[in-house]
Amino acid sequence: MDGQNQTGAKGAISIRNVTKIYDPEGVNVMAVDDCSLEIAAGEVCMVVGPSGCGKTTLLNSIAGFHSITKGEILLDGEMLCGPGNPKAEQGADRMVVFQHGALFPWMTLGDNVAYGPIVQETMTKAEAKEKAGHMLAEAGLGDVAEKFPGEVSSGMARRAEIVRALINDPKVLLLDEPYRAMDALTKSIMHESLLEVYDRTRVTIFFITHDLEEAIFLGDRVIVMTTRPARTKKIVNVDIPRPRDYTTLTSEKFRQLVEEAKDAVHEEAIKAFEAGERELA
Amino acid sequence: MSEAAQDTGTAHGSHSSGETTAPKKRSKLSKALTSDTFWRGIVSLIGFVVFWEVCSQMKNWTGVEVPWIGKVPPPTEVVAAWSEIFWYKGYWESWYLSTARVFAGFLMAMIVGIPFGLCLAVNKYFYDIFFPPFEILRPIPPLAWVPASIVFWPTTEMSIAFVTFLGAFFTIVINVLGGARTIDIRYLRVAQSMGATQWDLFWKIILPGTLPSIFTGAAVGMGITWEVVLAGEMLSGGGQQGGGGLGFFIWSSYMGGTVAQVIVGMISIGIAGYLSSTFIRYLGSISMPWRKLF
Numbered sequence: 001m002d003g004q005n006q007t008g009a010k011g012a013i014s015i016r017n018v019t020k021i022y023d024p025e026g027v028n029v030m031a032v033d034d035c036s037l038e039i040a041a042g043e044v045c046m047v048v049g050p051s052g053c054g055k056t057t058l059l060n061s062i063a064g065f066h067s068i069t070k071g072e073i074l075l076d077g078e079m080l081c082g083p084g085n086p087k088a089e090q091g092a093d094r095m096v097v098f099q100h101g102a103l104f105p106w107m108t109l110g111d112n113v114a115y116g117p118i119v120q121e122t123m124t125k126a127e128a129k130e131k132a133g134h135m136l137a138e139a140g141l142g143d144v145a146e147k148f149p150g151e152v153s154s155g156m157a158r159r160a161e162i163v164r165a166l167i168n169d170p171k172v173l174l175l176d177e178p179y180r181a182m183d184a185l186t187k188s189i190m191h192e193s194l195l196e197v198y199d200r201t202r203v204t205i206f207f208i209t210h211d212l213e214e215a216i217f218l219g220d221r222v223i224v225m226t227t228r229p230a231r232t233k234k235i236v237n238v239d240i241p242r243p244r245d246y247t248t249l250t251s252e253k254f255r256q257l258v259e260e261a262k263d264a265v266h267e268e269a270i271k272a273f274e275a276g277e278r279e280l281a
Numbered sequence: 282m283s284e285a286a287q288d289t290g291t292a293h294g295s296h297s298s299g300e301t302t303a304p305k306k307r308s309k310l311s312k313a314l315t316s317d318t319f320w321r322g323i324v325s326l327i328g329f330v331v332f333w334e335v336c337s338q339m340k341n342w343t344g345v346e347v348p349w350i351g352k353v354p355p356p357t358e359v360v361a362a363w364s365e366i367f368w369y370k371g372y373w374e375s376w377y378l379s380t381a382r383v384f385a386g387f388l389m390a391m392i393v394g395i396p397f398g399l400c401l402a403v404n405k406y407f408y409d410i411f412f413p414p415f416e417i418l419r420p421i422p423p424l425a426w427v428p429a430s431i432v433f434w435p436t437t438e439m440s441i442a443f444v445t446f447l448g449a450f451f452t453i454v455i456n457v458l459g460g461a462r463t464i465d466i467r468y469l470r471v472a473q474s475m476g477a478t479q480w481d482l483f484w485k486i487i488l489p490g491t492l493p494s495i496f497t498g499a500a501v502g503m504g505i506t507w508e509v510v511l512a513g514e515m516l517s518g519g520g521q522q523g524g525g526g527l528g529f530f531i532w533s534s535y536m537g538g539t540v541a542q543v544i545v546g547m548i549s550i551g552i553a554g555y556l557s558s559t560f561i562r563y564l565g566s567i568s569m570p571w572r573k574l575f
Binding site: 105119 | 468477572
């Protein structure tokens with residue numbers, strides 16, 4: 001793994017024997033079954049798997065939005081949730097970027113980014129706004145800092161959202177299919193900008209996606225999950241050196257890794273599809 | 282990456298869609314005057330008035346009465362009646378009385394209704410205690426409260442005020458409650474992850490997130506308020522304590538037998554209602570700048 005070599009890296013996540021059972025109407029639905037995963041500090045960990053397989057459940061448990069039923073999750077050796085404390089406390093050390101974007105529509109991009117430091121009272125309003133302005137400019141969003149999220153393209157909004165997460169200096173970025181429903185061109189720009197952010201910050205990234213090429217291009221490791229209940233089926237180590245750019249996409253090594261992951265995912269996709277058919281029948 | 286800076290232009294009309302260089306700073310007025318929608322609106326209004334005039338006058342011209350519309354005085358007669366009473370102080374007093382009642386009742390409903398709705402949305406105990414009686418009282422039409430409120434309140438004016446207040450109150454509360462409850466949970470999660478306190482959540486997330494619903498409720502509530510005030514005024518008559526207003530104006534014109542004047546009153550209310558909702562829309566657009574994108 002080439003992720004943990006950086007200076008003073010923090011943000012190692014240990015997921016140990018985590019099980020999550022939803023019990024909405026007395027029917028137990030097992031979303032995650034005895035799942036274990038060690039994510040090194042500063043690693044980019046990509047998670048792929050069929051729809052509804054429990055990937056997001058895992059992410060929500062790390063973020064503290066959901067409780068877990070069994071097992072434990074640790075961050076840098078400290079328990080987030082586990083026996084006696086099923087639900088992790090939400091905190092700025094684990095920032096989430098959501099699927100369709102969750103910038104506050106009523107604040108300008110600048111105010112969105114400044115929000116974290118202001119509510120945490122780590123900076124004055126003026127300081128926070130100044131820092132937000134700097135960080136947005138760094139991400140190429142200097143011109144649109146005073147615009148509302150509804151006024152900018154989805155690509156800009158998503159980049160601003162990542163800036164909003166980073167200003168809190170998180171140990172872990174949790175991304176839940178952030179680039180879904182974007183066109184290929186925008187997506188590739190997003191990828192390059194995320195890689196650029198990563199090379200600069202070396203923050204641990206837990207990234208859920210459906211897109212295998214995206215997973216291999218961005219990740220240090222790709223975790224292929226089984227269909228529900230989620231377990232790790234296969235781990236693909238991506239030993240393509242960083243920094244990566246679009247030329248990586250055409251390399252032999254890249255194609256080979258995509259093929260390798262594709263087989264594993266395909267198998268699960270068929271299982272998930274057949275399970276769905278059975279449920280309908 | 283300057284797509285966001287591009288002129289969004291108008292959705293309709295062909296005048297500027299091709300000109301990418303069109304500066305963004307065109308005055309609203311000149312925009313309105315050059316838009317097809319504006320001119321279609323003008324043509325439609327003129328067409329309506331002409332149709333009305335022709336139908337009303339048909340009997341004078343040909344001896345054949347057009348059903349229903351033939352009984353209505355023509356626009357020319359209405360305008361004549363209007364230009365006559367336009368100079369009467371009493372007519373404008375009616376305007377003033379009705380408008381003052383509408384805004385008093387409406388403001389009270391906002392002042393009480395918005396905090397009440399927000400409390401219902403954010404506090405479970407508050408909801409459990411206050412929502413059931415609220416839901417039982419809500420379906421009662423405001424006008425059904427009239428006799429009871431005449432008994433409750435010492436003066437007619439206060440009865441009208443109370444019924445007006447009720448008309449807007451229930452609508453505003455139900456909109457605020459619904460709006461606050463449908464705020465995207467992701468906003469709350471992000472804010473909480475960043476360390477927002479309950480206070481921050483309320484002022485920076487829940488309140489701005491509810492504003493669109495507050496203004497929807499206000500717009501609907503304003504309409505109901507006009508209805509209720511007018512009905513209240515018709516019932517109360519023009520006595521010494523309370524009464525008067527555009528509702529009474531219509532009623533007394535009817536009793537006096539000048540149908541043209543009744544129509545003047547009706548159109549006056551239409552204009553007053555339109556101005557009120559324009560006012561609400563204006564307030565909405567200045568307090569929600571992020572929605573002023575189109």
